[in-house]
Amino acid sequence: MSLAVQIRQHGGPEVLELADLPVGEPGPGQVRIRHHAIGLNFIDVYHRTGLYPLSMPATIGMEGAGVVEAVGEGVTHLRVGDRAAYAANPPGSYCEARVMPAMGVCKLPDAISFETGAAMMLKGLTAQYLLKKTRPVEGLERGDFVLFHAAAGGVGLIACQWAKALGLQLIGTAGSDAKCQLALDNGAAYAINYASEDFAARVKEITGGKGVKVVYDSVGKDTWDKSLDCLRPFGLMASFGNASGPVPPFAPGSLGAKGSLYVTRQTLFTHISTREATQAMADDLFAVVASGQVKIHIDQRYALADVQQAHRDLEARKTTGSTILTLP
């Protein structure tokens, strides 16, 4: 049995309940992992509210780190006793132990702690595919400007540092002056408080009227329109989240009028759909973290039993960097 968080209906943080659930043995292609730390992500909120619906009852959580306890038939990249971490489907990482597909689980290098592993896999692999694989048709070169919303958040603080390591000038947005300072301290070239400033006007000013080659937008509804105004001709609008609500339908014709823009809606799970791709991206992430170029900021820790409060704080924009759930 394992202490786990489950929901029996979609709703507010109050639907998150602790339960004792059976764990079982791994079948072919699966492993059983005992968590040492669990990562909290905004997608967990979408699963809880039903923006991304789950069938009930459901367990949630997409990220964790721990020790492999049992290995099913056909699994060759993991052994019993390995330290491991993952960002993977299906939801269900908010627990002490679980059985899950081995495909998304990666061996964790000795230099990276369980807590850091749990805090960085989903957010770090996301920053990886955004900055390395979600690029404008004209490419990205050192010195280019990119706009990254919610730059002081979990994905955001990793992206600030990684963009700097790649030589990009990341313009970060955040909802307070303190968060803007945090983005700057972590490598953002510029930071804009979008609660008090017109971010499109500031982006034009910073870029000498030209605009940026790409906008990475996880805020969604509230930032969509103005983000399009931040782009250079042929620029890329890379939408990857809905923290403020989903982006409403829009007229493709507006993309022409604003300079033959490109739009994409990306999700990590397309990028990590094979073992090889997952491992290659994880190796890239492990290397940039081990080198010290990207530091993982665990700014909040909550006991698993306090998961409701963790969700409240994430949704209320009270958190910065990564948040983990700890186990007794």
Ligand SMILES: NC(=O)c1ccc[n+]([C@@H]2O[C@H](COP(=O)([O-])OP(=O)(O)OC[C@H]3O[C@@H](n4cnc5c(N)ncnc54)[C@H](OP(=O)(O)O)[C@@H]3O)[C@@H](O)[C@H]2O)c1
């Ligand atoms: N598609 C993918 O592959 C993928 C993968 C990972 C994450 N994501 C998305 O990336 C975003 C960041 O994820 P994360 O887990 O690292 O979360 P996070 O950035 O730590 O938290 C979300 C942040 O969004 C900002 N925000 C703006 N408007 C908001 C609103 N109305 N309500 C709540 N927050 C709002 C807040 O920062 P400010 O106060 O500074 O505005 C908040 O701190 C999320 O939208 C998530 O869904 C997408």
